[in-house]
Amino acid sequence: QVQLQESGPGLVKPSQTLSLTCTVSGGSIGSGSFYWSWIRQPAGKGLEWIGRIYSGGTTTYNPSLESRVTISVDTSKNQFSLNLGSVTAADTAVYYCAREVASRNYFDHWGQGALVTVSS
Amino acid sequence: EIVLTQSPGTLSLSPGERVTLSCRASQSVSSTYLAWYQQKPGQAPRLLIYGASSRATGIPDRFSGSGSGTDFTLTISRLEPEDFAVYYCQQYGTSPSITFGQGTRLETK
Numbered sequence: 392q393v394q395l396q397e398s399g400p401g402l403v404k405p406s407q408t409l410s411l412t413c414t415v416s417g418g419s420i421g422s423g424s425f426y427w428s429w430i431r432q433p434a435g436k437g438l439e440w441i442g443r444i445y446s447g448g449t450t451t452y453n454p455s456l457e458s459r460v461t462i463s464v465d466t467s468k469n470q471f472s473l474n475l476g477s478v479t480a481a482d483t484a485v486y487y488c489a490r491e492v493a494s495r496n497y498f499d500h501w502g503q504g505a506l507v508t509v510s511s
Numbered sequence: 512e513i514v515l516t517q518s519p520g521t522l523s524l525s526p527g528e529r530v531t532l533s534c535r536a537s538q539s540v541s542s543t544y545l546a547w548y549q550q551k552p553g554q555a556p557r558l559l560i561y562g563a564s565s566r567a568t569g570i571p572d573r574f575s576g577s578g579s580g581t582d583f584t585l586t587i588s589r590l591e592p593e594d595f596a597v598y599y600c601q602q603y604g605t606s607p608s609i610t611f612g613q614g615t616r617l618e619t620k
Contacts, residue, residue, distance in 0.1 A: 440608065487555055495562055
C-alpha cells in the first residue's frame with residue numbers, strides 16, 4: 392500500500408521560502424504511471440493544485456503560482472519536494488502531497504497534510 | 512482555466528436519504544478527467560469516483576457518478592452516518608491546470 396508523508400517547517404516568515412518534502416513508501420516514485428503533485432488548502436476553504444513532477448524531472452505548475460514555485464524529485468530517496476518563494480500570510484494552508492494517476496489525472500493517494508503558517 | 516461550480520453549498524439531510532450533488536463546469540470537460548473526493552474534518556481528501564463514473568477501490572456501491580460535457584453529478588443512494596462530509600469535484604482539462612470545485616458540505620439534519 393502506497394503511503395505519502397509530508398515533512399518540513401510548520402512556521403515560515405513572510406518573504407521567505409516555504410520548503411516541504413514528501414516521502415513515498417510502498418511504491419517507487421520512479422514508476423512511469425504516476426505524477427507526483429502538491430495541493431494546498433487554506434483553513435476552511437477549498438483545494439488548490441500547486442503543481443506536479445514526473446519521475447524524470449518534468450514539471451507543470453499552476454499558472455497562478457508558477458513564478459514562485461519549484462518542485463523537484465530525488466528518486467534515490469523516493470522523495471519529492473516543494474519550494475514556494477516570497478510567501479505571505481495568504482500562503483498559510485495545509486499542504487498535501489499526492490500521487491496523480493498519469494492517464495486520468497486524478498489523485499488516488501494523499502499524504503496526511505502539513506500545516507504551514509506564514510507569520511513573523 | 513476551467514471553473515467548477517458545485518451546488519448546493521450545504522445540504523442538511525438524514526441518514527437513509529438519497530442525495531445528488533452537482534458539479535458544473537465553465538467549459539466542456541472530458542468525462543475521462545472528472546473525479547470526486549470526500550473529505551472529513553482533519554483528514555486528507557479520499558478518492559471516490561474517477562472518469563466521471565468509475566468507483567475507486569474500496570468505495571461502496573451506494574456512491575455513483577454520472578454526467579458529461581459541463582454537467583456532472585455524484586449520487587449517494589442511501590446516506591450512512593459516515594457519509595456526512597465535504598465533497599469536491601476535480602477536473603483536468605485545459606493544460607496545464609487541474610481545478611477543484613469549491614465543495615458541497617453534507618450535514619446531518
